[in-house]
Amino acid sequence: MSRSKQELEEALEACLDLRKAGLSDEQCLLRYPELADELAPLLLVAERLQSQPWPIMSVRGRVRGRERMHATLAARQSRGHGWLLRLRPVGIALLLAVLATGVWMARPGHLPPTLGRPTVTPTGTTVPTSTSTPEPSRTPSPTASVTATPTATASPTWTDTTTAVNKTPAADEMPAATPSPTRTPQPAGTSTEAGDAQADSASATPEPGQSPVPTRVPAQPRVSTATPDPVKPTQIPEDTVTPTRPVTETPRPTDTPLATSTREATRTPVPTRTPGPIQSPGTEEPTETPKPSSTPREVETPDPTKFVVPSPTPRPAETPQPAATPAATETPRERDD
Amino acid sequence: MQDVCTDAEMVALIKEAQRGVPAAYDRLYNLYADKIFRYLYTRTSQRECAEDLTADVFVRLIQVLPRFRVNAERPVASFSAWLYRIAGNLLTDYYRRQRHRQHADILEHAHLPGNGPTPDQQVAAAEEESLILQALAKLGEEQQAVVLYRFGEQYSAQQVADLMGKTAGAVKALQHRALTNLRRILSPGAEE
Numbered sequence: 124m125s126r127s128k129q130e131l132e133e134a135l136e137a138c139l140d141l142r143k144a145g146l147s148d149e150q151c152l153l154r155y156p157e158l159a160d161e162l163a164p165l166l167l168v169a170e171r172l173q174s175q176p177w178p179i180m181s182v183r184g185r186v187r188g189r190e191r192m193h194a195t196l197a198a199r200q201s202r203g204h205g206w207l208l209r210l211r212p213v214g215i216a217l218l219l220a221v222l223a224t225g226v227w228m229a230r231p232g233h234l235p236p237t238l239g240r241p242t243v244t245p246t247g248t249t250v251p252t253s254t255s256t257p258e259p260s261r262t263p264s265p266t267a268s269v270t271a272t273p274t275a276t277a278s279p280t281w282t283d284t285t286t287a288v289n290k291t292p293a294a295d296e297m298p299a300a301t302p303s304p305t306r307t308p309q310p311a312g313t314s315t316e317a318g319d320a321q322a323d324s325a326s327a328t329p330e331p332g333q334s335p336v337p338t339r340v341p342a343q344p345r346v347s348t349a350t351p352d353p354v355k356p357t358q359i360p361e362d363t364v365t366p367t368r369p370v371t372e373t374p375r376p377t378d379t380p381l382a383t384s385t386r387e388a389t390r391t392p393v394p395t396r397t398p399g400p401i402q403s404p405g406t407e408e409p410t411e412t413p414k415p416s417s418t419p420r421e422v423e424t425p426d427p428t429k430f431v432v433p434s435p436t437p438r439p440a441e442t443p444q445p446a447a448t449p450a451a452t453e454t455p456r457e458r459d460d
Numbered sequence: 461m462q463d464v465c466t467d468a469e470m471v472a473l474i475k476e477a478q479r480g481v482p483a484a485y486d487r488l489y490n491l492y493a494d495k496i497f498r499y500l501y502t503r504t505s506q507r508e509c510a511e512d513l514t515a516d517v518f519v520r521l522i523q524v525l526p527r528f529r530v531n532a533e534r535p536v537a538s539f540s541a542w543l544y545r546i547a548g549n550l551l552t553d554y555y556r557r558q559r560h561r562q563h564a565d566i567l568e569h570a571h572l573p574g575n576g577p578t579p580d581q582q583v584a585a586a587e588e589e590s591l592i593l594q595a596l597a598k599l600g601e602e603q604q605a606v607v608l609y610r611f612g613e614q615y616s617a618q619q620v621a622d623l624m625g626k627t628a629g630a631v632k633a634l635q636h637r638a639l640t641n642l643r644r645i646l647s648p649g650a651e652e
Contacts, residue, residue, distance in 0.1 A: 132633050132635070132636045133632065135636055136617055164647075165636070165639045167643075168642050171588075172592065172607060175585075177498055177612040179498070180494055180497045181511065184508075185493060185511075188489070188493060189489055189493075192515065193485070195523075196482060196485060199480075199522060200480055
């Protein structure tokens with residue numbers, strides 16, 4: 124049955140096509156004599172359907188439908204702009220949020236050390252031998268404060284300072300002060316020492332910048348006189364350290380440049396650490412000691428010439444000496460002199 | 461007047477319409493308004509209602525056309541099928557709202573084709589139309605669609621298959637069953 128049914132469907136379709144091509148129903152049925160009885164009534168119904176006029180829309184309905192369509196289209200197109208306008212407040216809010224975030228991120232505390240630092244003028248005199256002494260007075264820079272903390276090493280600070288010196292010797296603060304040339308180079312080691320400090324020191328471009336400094340140093344003896352810093356740290360190291368520090372400075376150790384007198388200055392103390400009290404020459408800072416970098420300097424100090432050739436790296440080599448031993452008293456207070 | 465559109469023209473037309481060009485919508489309306497109307501009229505048997513629904517279909521078209529993706533192989537068929545589907549969905553919504561299907565007085569709404577027929581011819585044509593619409597209303601949806609597409613729109617079996625998403629064989633089977641049923645409805649005395 125199914126087979127004959129399928130044949131019937133195919134024959135019906137073929138007859139409809141033939142009729143469309145112009146053949147009559149009889150001619151079609153002759154092609155399927157065995158199915159003619161079944162096909163004939165179906166072809167009649169099909170003819171009736173095909174001949175009958177299928178409904179079309181009334182003119183009025185057609186016009187109405189077209190008008191509705193165009194009205195909708197126009198409304199939709201105008202709404203497109205409204206949509207954008209509606210988004211405007213959201214856009215503005217986003218923009219403000221971005222700006223606020225930017226401002227917040229840019230505030231001083233958040234800036235990377237390098238950026239945020241105020242340049243420290245190197246005026247400070249250096250103490251000759253002294254290695255890092257905790258100088259309270261120094262550095263304004265944020266880093267400085269960091270240094271204060273026990274762990275925090277001065278090293279970072281140093282670097283910065285140095286850099287500062289190089290860059291803006293006269294410009295910023297101390298005029299003549301040429302900076303403590305000597306100090307420059309803080310060995311990489313130093314920086315590394317302090318765990319946290321790393322970041323700081325790293326950022327501080329010190330090394331490269333420093334080299335130049337040395338040169339200057341020799342030429343200019345740092346005049347302690349130049350900077351009569353009001354601020355004095357508590358003690359004065361034995362040496363002359365005349366820090367020319369600008370008064371302002373406060374806290375941290377870092378740099379004191381070399382005192383003129385001594386000249387060797389180079390040495391600048393390794394600022395880093397220890398906040399506190401002044402160390403007597405002999406005293407070493409236990410914690411800090413380990414830093415090779417700092418130590419070396421002291422040793423070196425004696426030679427002025429050396430400074431001239433300051434390369435950051437060298438220090439380590441020099442250092443053979445035990446860390447920080449001789450801790451020179453540090454500077455800060457130089458002013459007393 | 462059957463407006464004909466090739467595949468290439470249809471692709472261009474749809475793109476223009478998607479850009480919001482009014483002329484493109486006009487052309488689509490000319491191409492499909494009567495077809496959609498007939499489709500709806502055979503289902504609702506109410507002229508006014510079918511015309512309103514036809515307008516609704518084109519309003520809906522404006523809303524959803526931007527998301528329509530043209531089938532590159534069969535642009536016309538795919539678009540036609542998509543448009544009929546929209547009409548079918550709107551019809552379903554309509555029935556949902558109506559709750560029950562009303563078979564209106566077809567004679568009252570029957571369209572009287574022009575071309576200068578005499579009043580008697582017009583009456584006869586209207587009666588015939590109403591008889592056929594009544595008979596169609598008794599068929600299932602798929603059989604109705606096949607009859608409409610094959611005899612109202614003059615589509616081939618393959619085109620109908622494309623529109624309905626079926627095979628040509630399935631369309632032929634539906635066509636056979638629909639004609640058999642119509643014969644029974646239109647000529648009650650006749651038995652196979």
